[in-house]
Amino acid sequence: MSGALATGVRLEDRMGRAWKKPPFITNPVLRYTLLGATIIYLYLAVNSIEVNWARVSEGLVRGWEFVKAFANPDFTSRWNDIRDGIIESIIITIASTVVGIAISIPIGLGAARNIAPLPIYLVCRAIIALSRALNEIIVAILLVAIFGFGPLAGFLTLAFATIGFLSKLLAEEIEDMSRSQAEAVRATGSSWLQWIDYGVKPQVMPRLIGLSIYRLDINFRESAVLGLVGAGGIGATLNTAFDRYEFDTAAAILLIIIVIVMVLEYLSGIIRARVQ
Amino acid sequence: MPVIENSQGMPGWRLHTQRQSLTRWFGWLLGVAIFVYCWNVISEATTWFFVWDAPRIAGDITSRAMPPKWSYIDQLWKPIWDTLNMATLGTILALIMAVPVAFLAARNTTPSAVFIRPVALLIIVATRSINSLIWALLLVAIIGPGVLAGTIAIAVRSIGFCAKLLYEAIEEIDVKQVEAVTATGASRWQGMAYAIVPQIAPAFAGISVFRWDINIRESTVLGLVGAGGIGLQLQGSLNTLAWNQVALILIVILVAVVISEWVSAKVRGAII
Numbered sequence: 001m002s003g004a005l006a007t008g009v010r011l012e013d014r015m016g017r018a019w020k021k022p023p024f025i026t027n028p029v030l031r032y033t034l035l036g037a038t039i040i041y042l043y044l045a046v047n048s049i050e051v052n053w054a055r056v057s058e059g060l061v062r063g064w065e066f067v068k069a070f071a072n073p074d075f076t077s078r079w080n081d082i083r084d085g086i087i088e089s090i091i092i093t094i095a096s097t098v099v100g101i102a103i104s105i106p107i108g109l110g111a112a113r114n115i116a117p118l119p120i121y122l123v124c125r126a127i128i129a130l131s132r133a134l135n136e137i138i139v140a141i142l143l144v145a146i147f148g149f150g151p152l153a154g155f156l157t158l159a160f161a162t163i164g165f166l167s168k169l170l171a172e173e174i175e176d177m178s179r180s181q182a183e184a185v186r187a188t189g190s191s192w193l194q195w196i197d198y199g200v201k202p203q204v205m206p207r208l209i210g211l212s213i214y215r216l217d218i219n220f221r222e223s224a225v226l227g228l229v230g231a232g233g234i235g236a237t238l239n240t241a242f243d244r245y246e247f248d249t250a251a252a253i254l255l256i257i258i259v260i261v262m263v264l265e266y267l268s269g270i271i272r273a274r275v276q
Numbered sequence: 277m278p279v280i281e282n283s284q285g286m287p288g289w290r291l292h293t294q295r296q297s298l299t300r301w302f303g304w305l306l307g308v309a310i311f312v313y314c315w316n317v318i319s320e321a322t323t324w325f326f327v328w329d330a331p332r333i334a335g336d337i338t339s340r341a342m343p344p345k346w347s348y349i350d351q352l353w354k355p356i357w358d359t360l361n362m363a364t365l366g367t368i369l370a371l372i373m374a375v376p377v378a379f380l381a382a383r384n385t386t387p388s389a390v391f392i393r394p395v396a397l398l399i400i401v402a403t404r405s406i407n408s409l410i411w412a413l414l415l416v417a418i419i420g421p422g423v424l425a426g427t428i429a430i431a432v433r434s435i436g437f438c439a440k441l442l443y444e445a446i447e448e449i450d451v452k453q454v455e456a457v458t459a460t461g462a463s464r465w466q467g468m469a470y471a472i473v474p475q476i477a478p479a480f481a482g483i484s485v486f487r488w489d490i491n492i493r494e495s496t497v498l499g500l501v502g503a504g505g506i507g508l509q510l511q512g513s514l515n516t517l518a519w520n521q522v523a524l525i526l527i528v529i530l531v532a533v534v535i536s537e538w539v540s541a542k543v544r545g546a547i548i
Contacts, residue, residue, distance in 0.1 A: 021470075042368075045361040049427065055420040063418040088321070095314040098307075133533050137409065137497040138526065141514065146334050148326035151318045225407045228501065232321070238410065242417050250414075254406060261405035 066247045073255055074248035078237070082253055085234035086260075089223040092154045092233055096223075097216045099155075100162025105208075107163060108170030109196065115174060124167065131164025136222050140231040151232030158219045158226070165218070169211050170204065177203045210272040217264045224257050341523035348521050352509060352528060358423050359505035359532070362498065363491035366430025371484055374435045378442035385446055385472065396439070404436030408494045412503040426503035430491050437490075438483055445479035446472065481547050489540035496529045 025031040075082070110116045110124035136157055143153040177200065185199030227235020234253060241250040292300065326333075379385045381396035412429035419425055449472060457471040499507020506525060513521035 041364075045365055048357065048361060049365075049423045051424050052420060052422070056424070059417075059419040066414070066418065088317075091314045091317050095311060095318055098311045098314075133530055135493055135497055135529070135533075137500065138510075138529070141500075141510075145337060145514075146330050148323055150321050150323070152322040152327065155318050221405065221407055225409045228409060228413070235410075239413065242413050245417065254410070258402055258405045262401055265401075265405075 096158035112174035154231035370434030
């Protein structure tokens with residue numbers, strides 16, 4: 001023992017190695033392959049972006065004008081267009097949310113495996129998958145092509161998008177419900193409708209209300225862009241303002257959208273906290 | 277418990293008291309009235325002739341769109357690559373900006389709850405409430421059409437989303453680990469690196485993949501306002517009424533969405 005000390009073992013060796021943070025990915029081969037692949041990808045990706053720097057520097061002046069416009073938004077000169085657009089957006093939002101919820105409830109019931117038989121389950125799940133896979137804007141383009149310009153296309157788009165969102169979450173909620181409660185109602189000899197009304201509905205209602213309010217909030221945000229493709233709402237006004245480089249009007253519209261979204265988010269937070 | 281007497285004078289059970297059912301009935305009446313009003317406005321703004329004609333138009337479009345023009349795929353590889361880059365680089369840029377915002381917004385890490393936290397929350401709300409298509413519209417007007425505008429639009433839109441989920445994860449961390457690290461004499465930054473970051477790393481990875489999945493969907497349509505990617509081809513095909521090209525583009529988008537959703541589900545499953 002004393003001999004080992006005498007021959008001069010270094011202090012570091014006797015203490016052991018210093019602690020090092022364990023790596024996020026433990027397998028070193030995987031770690032370095034991923035790192036290398038990421039670097040190569042980033043190099044290729046960044047290089048494939050063509051940037052016209054002259055155009056960008058010229059645009060920065062315009063960008064600064066836009067920032068200034070935000071400090072001094074112009075609500076008055078196009079007020080009638082802005083007002084009509086916002087009202088149309090709100091109307092599309094309300095109507096599409098109501099219709100969307102009304103259609104989502106039966107589809108949500110059908111997509112819950114513990115309530116629906118297999119064929120109905122598959123059909124409902126297919127509808128949900130279709131609705132979720134298609135982007136709102138793309139649906140809106142197709143519906144504008146079919147039904148013509150105007151709020152009807154926007155209304156149908158958002159109602160369709162609401163179905164995918166709401167039925168999926170509702171079905172998951174129903175699948176997670178307590179079986180014993182539903183069983184107890186069934187044991188009293190209730191009909192199918194009574195079973196749903198007294199055994200299932202009370203269990204999922206708070207969540208359904210919360211989700212509906214949340215979806216109302218999402219639908220308003222989406223309705224603000226549907227106008228870009230001609231499906232009604234404030235988006236068309238916004239698009240025109242940008243096209244004419246009327247940044248002060250555009251800033252006013254954006255501020256109104258932000259304020260409405262904030263108010264909706266605040267209200268939906270309160271309502272969801274109360275019912276859940 | 278609300279009780280009602282039936283025709284024989286026997287007490288029976290019902291769900292609501294008189295007052296509750298009256299309130300509910302009135303609420304429903306109000307709701308229905310609002311809906312009917314909204315529907316009337318939409319109906320007045322609609323040319324019903326076109327709507328009645330819709331099945332014929334839909335059939336016409338379908339017959340033009342089928343079969344999809346498969347050979348057009350040769351011109352789509354570059355836009356697909358651009359779309360993927362917009363989503364990925366946009367997500368990376370967003371994460372770089374979202375991390376500091378999240379640390380400034382979380383109650384337990386913010387340097388000042390009175391001055392800095394509200395600013396961080398304002399950044400989160402403002403970027404979240406404006407759709408990426410509007411950001412793209414704005415950026416195309418400022419820096420010109422192209423992939424760069426799309427990437428920045430995706431990045432700006434994602435800051436709020438990522439920062440919000442991240443700061444909620446930071447607020448939910450276990451304080452004991454932070455205390456243990458601080459007790460060894462660690463500085464503020466060391467405490468962050470060794471006690472907070474390891475706790476939020478899984479959430480961070482989950483959020484980034486989740487947002488990347490959403491961004492793939494959003495970047496497919498940014499081209500409609502000139503911000504590059506496959507949406508540009510979609511716009512061009514729609515303008516020239518080349519429905520068989522539109523059909524192919526929609527199929528490509530659908531496949532991309534399904535793949536990205538599968539990847540994101542796999543990665544999140546592996547992490548969490």
